[in-house]
Amino acid sequence: MKDREQDAQKLARLVADSRTSSFAPFFAARVMARIDQAEEDAVVTALTRLFRPLLGLTLAAAFFLTLFNWQNGSLMGADANALELAFSMPTVSVETAQYLSP
Amino acid sequence: MNHATIPDKRSDPHPTCFVKVDDTSDTDLIRRAREGDSGAFRTLVERHEPRVAATVVGMLGTGADAEDVGQEVFIRFHKALDQFCGDAAVGTYLTRIAINLSLNASGRRQRARLKFWSRDQEVAPPPEPAIDGRDIVDQAARQEIVRWAIQQLQPDHRAVVVLRMMEEYSTKETAELLELPEGTVLSRLSRGMARLKEILQERGVEP
Numbered sequence: 001m002k003d004r005e006q007d008a009q010k011l012a013r014l015v016a017d018s019r020t021s022s023f024a025p026f027f028a029a030r031v032m033a034r035i036d037q038a039e040e041d042a043v044v045t046a047l048t049r050l051f052r053p054l055l056g057l058t059l060a061a062a063f064f065l066t067l068f069n070w071q072n073g074s075l076m077g078a079d080a081n082a083l084e085l086a087f088s089m090p091t092v093s094v095e096t097a098q099y100l101s102p
Numbered sequence: 103m104n105h106a107t108i109p110d111k112r113s114d115p116h117p118t119c120f121v122k123v124d125d126t127s128d129t130d131l132i133r134r135a136r137e138g139d140s141g142a143f144r145t146l147v148e149r150h151e152p153r154v155a156a157t158v159v160g161m162l163g164t165g166a167d168a169e170d171v172g173q174e175v176f177i178r179f180h181k182a183l184d185q186f187c188g189d190a191a192v193g194t195y196l197t198r199i200a201i202n203l204s205l206n207a208s209g210r211r212q213r214a215r216l217k218f219w220s221r222d223q224e225v226a227p228p229p230e231p232a233i234d235g236r237d238i239v240d241q242a243a244r245q246e247i248v249r250w251a252i253q254q255l256q257p258d259h260r261a262v263v264v265l266r267m268m269e270e271y272s273t274k275e276t277a278e279l280l281e282l283p284e285g286t287v288l289s290r291l292s293r294g295m296a297r298l299k300e301i302l303q304e305r306g307v308e309p
Contacts, residue, residue: 011299014307015267018248020159021152023172028147030169031176032140038177 128192136183143183146192147176153193153269154200160264161204162211163253171207175200197269198279201261208257244307251301259294266291 069088073080083089090096128149134142154175162168178199179186186195252260252268265276266287273291277284302308 007299008295011295011302012267014244014248014302015252015263015298016270018245018252019156019268020164020249021155023151023155023159023169027151027155027169027172028144031147031173032144034173034177035140035143035180 129188132183132186132188132192135180143180146179150176150193150196154196156269157197157200157264158204159249160252160268161201161257161260162207163249167207167211171200171203174203178203194275194279197265197271201265201279205257205261208260212257247305247307248302251298251305251307254301255294255297259290259297262287262290263294263298267295 066086070085072088073085128146131142131146135146151172154172158168158172158175162171175196179196186192190198252263255263261280262276265271265279266273271279273284273287276282277287280287282290
């Protein structure tokens with residue numbers, strides 16, 4: 001009985017002695033870097049979540065604005081190309097440049 | 103094996119848990135960490151790394167997944183800072199997270215082994231005991247063999263052995279940490295110890 005008790009105590013000591021008390025060096029720095037990264041990711045996720053509902057609305061607004069500009073293309077002059085019509089950009093000429101300069 | 107013979111060294115095995123001054127310091131560091139002081143949280147990590155390392159490395163051995171689990175323990179703690187009410191000591195709280203994550207990782211590792219390993223692939227053999235002229239096993243090699251032998255135990259037995267014998271928690275505390283009845287802890291400890299002794303004897307290490 002006493003032998004078994006001593007055996008158990010020796011085994012317990014052997015296990016306790018094999019205890020590892022640290023990870024690789026700079027463990028705390030690696031943990032902090034992962035926490036910082038997780039916080040950055042959280043900001044990106046929050047912004048994505050915030051702006052996702054606005055995506056459809058923005059695309060629809062852009063589409064209608066382009067359509068509106070296109071339909072009023074006659075104001076841009078006959079020689080305006082598709083891009084100028086869509087964005088309602090006036091054709092740049094020497095006359096307009098002189099007109100716009102102070 | 104008589105479980106009562108295993109000494110309960112709870113008089114002062116984990117000063118961070120049971121010394122009032124350190125508890126207060128932890129509380130103060132947690133308060134500062136909640137306010138966004140990353141230096142305070144880093145101090146908590148440095149202070150409690152030994153205990154988390156002992157639990158995780160005891161459960162998973164040294165390696166990349168032990169490091170990952172160790173980091174994950176502190177990341178979860180950081181996320182739960184606002185919910186941490188201080189009912190348990192920080193060390194005990196971290197040990198609970200560490201043991202649960204280690205058991206999950208152990209299960210994943212076992213499933214992956216069953217899925218991808220063929221039958222003729224064996225677990226890495228244990229280190230050979232270094233023997234000097236007087237047949238005395240070198241201390242470091244002996245410890246390595248003990249760590250290897252602990253890895254050969256079933257995960258639920260290993261968890262009890264690590265908490266009770268390596269971390270030196272009492273049977274009651276071990277039961278609380280693992281959410282098991284004390285009787286189950288004692289029977290797992292007894293079986294775990296018996297198996298551990300067998301494995302060590304097979305490797306020529308006498309307790």
